[in-house]
Amino acid sequence: MLFNQTPKAANKILLVDDEETNLLLLREALNDLGEIKTAKSGSEAIEIVQEAAPDIIVMDIDMPGMNGIQACKHIKQLPNTEYTAIVFVTSYDESEVEASALLAGGADFIHKPIDFGTCRLRVNNQLKLQEYAKSITSTRDDLDSLIKHLPVFISYWSTDWKNQFSNDHHGKWFGFSTEEIIGRSLEALFPPHIVSQIHQTLNEPESPLYTFESTYKTPANETVHVSISLSKSMQKEEHIGYLITLADITTLKKAEAQLYDEKERLRVTLNSIGDAVIAVDTEGLITFINPIAERLTGWHTKDAIGHPIEEVMKIAIEGVGDAPTNPIRLALQEERIVGMALNSKLQNRIGEEFHVEDSAAPIRDKNGVITGAIIVFHDVSEAIAMSIKMSHLANHDQLTDLPNRILLHDRLTYACKLAHYSNKQVATFLIDIDHFKYINDTLGHAIGDELIRQLAYRIQTMIPESCTLARIGGDEFLLLMPNISNVEEVDEMAHNITQAMHHPFEIVGQRLNVSASLGISIYPDDAATQDDLMRHSDVAMYRAKHEGRNRYCFFSDELEKQVLQRHSLQIKLREAINNNEIQVFYQPKVELSSGKLIGFEALARLQDEDGNFISPCEFIPLAEETGQITALGLQVLEKACAQAALWHQTSCDASISVNVSVGQFGENDFVETVLSTLEKTGLPPEQLELEVTESALMSDNDKSYSILSELCKRGIKVSIDDFGTGYSSLSYLKKFRVDILKIDQSFVKDMLLDASDLDIVKTIISLANSMKLHTIAEGIETPEQRDALLSLGCQIGQGYYFSRPMPADQLEDYFQSHQP
Numbered sequence: 001m002l003f004n005q006t007p008k009a010a011n012k013i014l015l016v017d018d019e020e021t022n023l024l025l026l027r028e029a030l031n032d033l034g035e036i037k038t039a040k041s042g043s044e045a046i047e048i049v050q051e052a053a054p055d056i057i058v059m060d061i062d063m064p065g066m067n068g069i070q071a072c073k074h075i076k077q078l079p080n081t082e083y084t085a086i087v088f089v090t091s092y093d094e095s096e097v098e099a100s101a102l103l104a105g106g107a108d109f110i111h112k113p114i115d116f117g118t119c120r121l122r123v124n125n126q127l128k129l130q131e132y133a134k135s136i137t138s139t140r141d142d143l144d145s146l147i148k149h150l151p152v153f154i155s156y157w158s159t160d161w162k163n164q165f166s167n168d169h170h171g172k173w174f175g176f177s178t179e180e181i182i183g184r185s186l187e188a189l190f191p192p193h194i195v196s197q198i199h200q201t202l203n204e205p206e207s208p209l210y211t212f213e214s215t216y217k218t219p220a221n222e223t224v225h226v227s228i229s230l231s232k233s234m235q236k237e238e239h240i241g242y243l244i245t246l247a248d249i250t251t252l253k254k255a256e257a258q259l260y261d262e263k264e265r266l267r268v269t270l271n272s273i274g275d276a277v278i279a280v281d282t283e284g285l286i287t288f289i290n291p292i293a294e295r296l297t298g299w300h301t302k303d304a305i306g307h308p309i310e311e312v313m314k315i316a317i318e319g320v321g322d323a324p325t326n327p328i329r330l331a332l333q334e335e336r337i338v339g340m341a342l343n344s345k346l347q348n349r350i351g352e353e354f355h356v357e358d359s360a361a362p363i364r365d366k367n368g369v370i371t372g373a374i375i376v377f378h379d380v381s382e383a384i385a386m387s388i389k390m391s392h393l394a395n396h397d398q399l400t401d402l403p404n405r406i407l408l409h410d411r412l413t414y415a416c417k418l419a420h421y422s423n424k425q426v427a428t429f430l431i432d433i434d435h436f437k438y439i440n441d442t443l444g445h446a447i448g449d450e451l452i453r454q455l456a457y458r459i460q461t462m463i464p465e466s467c468t469l470a471r472i473g474g475d476e477f478l479l480l481m482p483n484i485s486n487v488e489e490v491d492e493m494a495h496n497i498t499q500a501m502h503h504p505f506e507i508v509g510q511r512l513n514v515s516a517s518l519g520i521s522i523y524p525d526d527a528a529t530q531d532d533l534m535r536h537s538d539v540a541m542y543r544a545k546h547e548g549r550n551r552y553c554f555f556s557d558e559l560e561k562q563v564l565q566r567h568s569l570q571i572k573l574r575e576a577i578n579n580n581e582i583q584v585f586y587q588p589k590v591e592l593s594s595g596k597l598i599g600f601e602a603l604a605r606l607q608d609e610d611g612n613f614i615s616p617c618e619f620i621p622l623a624e625e626t627g628q629i630t631a632l633g634l635q636v637l638e639k640a641c642a643q644a645a646l647w648h649q650t651s652c653d654a655s656i657s658v659n660v661s662v663g664q665f666g667e668n669d670f671v672e673t674v675l676s677t678l679e680k681t682g683l684p685p686e687q688l689e690l691e692v693t694e695s696a697l698m699s700d701n702d703k704s705y706s707i708l709s710e711l712c713k714r715g716i717k718v719s720i721d722d723f724g725t726g727y728s729s730l731s732y733l734k735k736f737r738v739d740i741l742k743i744d745q746s747f748v749k750d751m752l753l754d755a756s757d758l759d760i761v762k763t764i765i766s767l768a769n770s771m772k773l774h775t776i777a778e779g780i781e782t783p784e785q786r787d788a789l790l791s792l793g794c795q796i797g798q799g800y801y802f803s804r805p806m807p808a809d810q811l812e813d814y815f816q817s818h819q820p
C-alpha cells in the first residue's frame with residue numbers, strides 16, 4: 001500500500017440464512033455494495049468461504065444444525081479470514097449472546113426485524129473498516145520491508161540503553177540478528193569509542209544535529225566508515241527512547257579521499273609546471289591562475305579571479321593592429337582546442353611584452369557539457385631570440401657579420417630570377433686582398449682579422465643597400481650587384497672599390513697599405529647558373545692577380561679557355577710527377593776563354609700527349625702555386641745527380657747545377673733531402689751546384705743563412721740565379737755564403753745594344769770579382785756576346801751559342817768535342 005495502489009476488486013458479500021425470504025430481502029438491500037453469494041446453512045457458508053474468500057459475511061445466528069456463532073468460529077479458523085468481517089443477524093438482544101458472538105469473531109449485529117437502511121450502513125461501514133485494516137497492514141509490511149532492506153542500520157533503544165529494535169536481520173553490521181540484538185546494551189553492540197562518541201554527542205547541550213562520523217570493524221573484519229545519527233524519541237514531551245542509525249559511508253570517504261588526492265595532485269602539478277595555466281568559467285571569467293601565469297601576466301590570483309580573460313591576458317599579434325580574440329574565448333565559443341596564433345605576444349600588467357605560444361581547450365563535465373576552458377601557454381621570447389640568433393649565425397660570417405655563402409646563395413638566386421624576369425643583369429665581384437697571407441704571417445692573425453673587418457666595413461659603407469657583400473673565404477669577399485642595366489655601373493663600382501683600398505688602414509697604431517684584386521662576372525652574359533657565375537668571377541680575379549694585382553678584371557671566354565688549359569696542365573703535371581715522367585734536359589756550361597765544358601744545368605721538361613714540350617715557364621710556376629714543386633724539384637735533383645754521377649764515372653768530370661725554387665728551398669728538410677740524394681746517387685757534393693733565386697734567399701734570412709752555411713760546409717756550391725732582376729743587395733751577398741752570380745739572360749741579350757744593360761752586366765761582374773765570387777752569364781747566343789763578356793771579366797757562360805738544352809743521350813758527341 002505504501003508503494004503499490006492495486007485497483008480495488010468488487011466486494012464479495014456472503015449472505016447466510018436458512019430463510020429464503022430473508023436471503024432475498026438482504027440481496028435486494030445490499031445488491032449494489034458488492035458481488036453477492038448466498039448460503040442456507042453454516043456448513044454451506046464454510047464451503048463458500050474456502051472457495052470465494054468473501055470480504056463480509058452477513059449471517060443469521062439462529063439456524064438449524066450449525067448456528068451462526070458456531071459457523072463463525074469455524075470460519076475464523078480458516079486461513080486468510082482475519083480480515084473477513086462477520087455481521088450477525090439476530091433476534092436476540094441478550095448481552096450473553098452478543099458476547100459469545102463477538103468472542104467467536106463477529107464484528108457487528110443487525111437486529112431483526114431488519115431495517116435494511118441500517119443494514120446497508122452497517123455492512124458498508126464494515127467493508128470500509130476492513131479496507132482500512134488491509135491498507136494499514138499493507139503499509140506496515142511495506143515499511144517493514146523497506147527498513148529491512150535499507151543500507152542503513154536502524155536501531156531503537158530504551159532510555160536505559162537496551163535495544164528495542166533493529167533492522168539488521170542477518171547480523172551484517174554487528175554479527176547479531178534483529179532478534180539477537182533485542183535487549184542488548186549499547187556497549188554489547190558498539191565498540192567503546194563509538195559508545196563514548198554517542199554519549200558525548202548527546203551531552204552537547206544545544207547540538208542541532210546529533211550526527212558524527214566514525215569507523216569500526218565489521219564482523220567480516222573490514223574497517224568501515226560510518227555516519228552515525230542520533231535522535232531522542234519523545235512522547236508528549238516525555239523522553240521514551242533513542243533512535244540510532246548508521247550509514248556506511250566508506251565508499252563516499254574513499255571517493256572523497258581520491259578526489260582530494262586528485263585535486264591536490266592537480267594543484268601541485270599546475271603550481272609547479274613550467275607553463276602558465278589560466279582557467280575560466282563559461283563566461284570567460286577567471287577561476288584559476290597558476291604562479292607562472294601570475295608571473296607572466298603580472299596579476300595575482302586574488303586580483304585576477306572573476307575578471308574577464310581579456311583583461312588579465314592581453315594578447316597581440318606582431319604586425320597585426322587589432323587585438324585577436326583570446327584563444328580561450330574561441331575554445332568556449334567553438335567548443336574545440338584552439339592553438340594560439342603565430343607570433344602571439346602577451347602584454348603584462350605593466351606593459352612588458354613576451355612572445356607566447358600554446359593552446360586553449362574547453363573543459364566538459366561528465367555529460368559533455370562545457371563548464372569552462374583552460375589555456376596553457378609559455379614564454380618563448382628566449383627561444384625566439386635564440387632561433388633568430390641561430391639563424392643569423394647560420395647565415396652570417398662571425399668575424400665581419402657579413403652574409404656568408406648560405407645567405408649569399410639565397411640572394412644570388414633571387415637576384416638572378418628577378419634579373420631574368422625584368423631583363424636586367426646581375427654582377428658578382430670576387431674581391432681578394434693582395435698578399436693577405438704575407439700580412440697574416442708577418443703581422444699576426446689578430447691584425448689580419450682586424451684588416452678583414454675594416455676592409456669589409458669600408459666596402460659595405462660604400463655600396464648601395466640593394467647590393468650584398470658576403471665573406472666567402474679567409475680574405476675573399478663576394479659583392480653581389482643586382483638589377484644592372486649597363487656594364488658601366490659595374491665598371492664604376494669596381495673602380496671605386498679598387499680606389500677605396502688605396503687609403504691606408506689604421507690597425508693598432510700601424511698604417512697598412514693594401515690592395516685588392518677583383519674578378520667580375522655578369523649574369524646572364526657570362527654564366528647561366530650561379531655556380532658558373534661565381535666560378536667565372538674567380539677566373540677573372542685570378543687573371544687580375546696574374547696581371548699584377550691591385551686591379552679588376554672582367555671575365556671573358558678567353559680567360560675561361562686559359563683556366564681550362566691551366567686545369568688540364570695541372571692534371572698532366574700531377575700525373576707526370578706521380579709516374580716519374582718529368583724529364584731532365586742538360587745545357588752545357590763552358591769556360592768562356594777556352595770553350596772547355598765545365599758543367600751542365602739540369603732543366604725540367606714535360607711532354608704533352610702529342611710529344612710536344614710544354615715550357616717550364618708554364619708548368620714551374622703552376623707547380624709552385626699548387627704545392628707540387630717540392631716533388632718535381634726532387635725528381636729533377638735525383639735524375640740530374642744520378643746522370644752526373646754516371647758521367648763522372650764514364651765520360652767527364654763536369655759539375656751539375658740544379659734549379660731550386662722558393663717553395664723547395666723553404667722546406668725544413670731541404671738540406672737533408674739534398675744530402676740523401678747525393679748519397680743515394682753517389683755524386684760527390686763538390687760536383688753539385690744549386691741555383692737559387694734572390695727571392696728564395698730573402699724570404700727568411702736566418703733560415704737561408706743556416707741552409708747556405710750547411711751546404712757550403714758539405715762542399716755543395718750555390719749560385720744566385722737571375723742575378724740583377726731582384727733585390728741584388730750587397731748586404732745579403734755579404735752575409736750569405738754563395739759561390740757564383742748568374743747574370744740573367746735578359747741583360748746578356750741586349751748588352752750590346754742597350755748601354756744600361758751593359759752597365760748592369762759590368763756592375764755584376766765587378767761586384768762578383770770584388771767579393772771573390774764567380775760569374776756565369778746565361779743566354780749567350782752570339783760570339784760577340786761571348787767576347788764582350790770575356791772582356792768584362794766573366795769566366796763562365798751558357799747559351800744557345802754553345803748548346804741548347806738536350807737529353808743526356810744526345811750529349812755524347814758534345815763530350816767528344818768539348819772534353820777538358
Ligand SMILES: Nc1nc2c(ncn2[C@@H]2O[C@H](COP(=O)(O)O[C@H]3[C@@H](O)[C@H](n4cnc5c(=O)[nH]c(N)nc54)O[C@@H]3COP(=O)(O)O)[C@@H](O)[C@H]2O)c(=O)[nH]1
Nearest residue numbers: 603604616617620636659660661778779780781798799800
Ligand atoms: N725550379 C726549377 N726551375 C726550373 C727547372 N727547370 C727549368 N726551370 C726554370 O724554368 C725557366 C725556364 O726554363 P727553360 O725553358 O728550360 O729555359 C732555360 C734555358 O733553356 C734558357 N736558355 C738557355 N740559353 C739560352 C739562350 O741562349 N737563349 C734563350 N732565349 N734562352 C736560353 O734559359 C733557361 C735557363 O734559365 P736559368 O734557370 O735562369 O738559368 C727557367 O727560369 C728555369 O730556371 C727545374 O727543374 N726547377
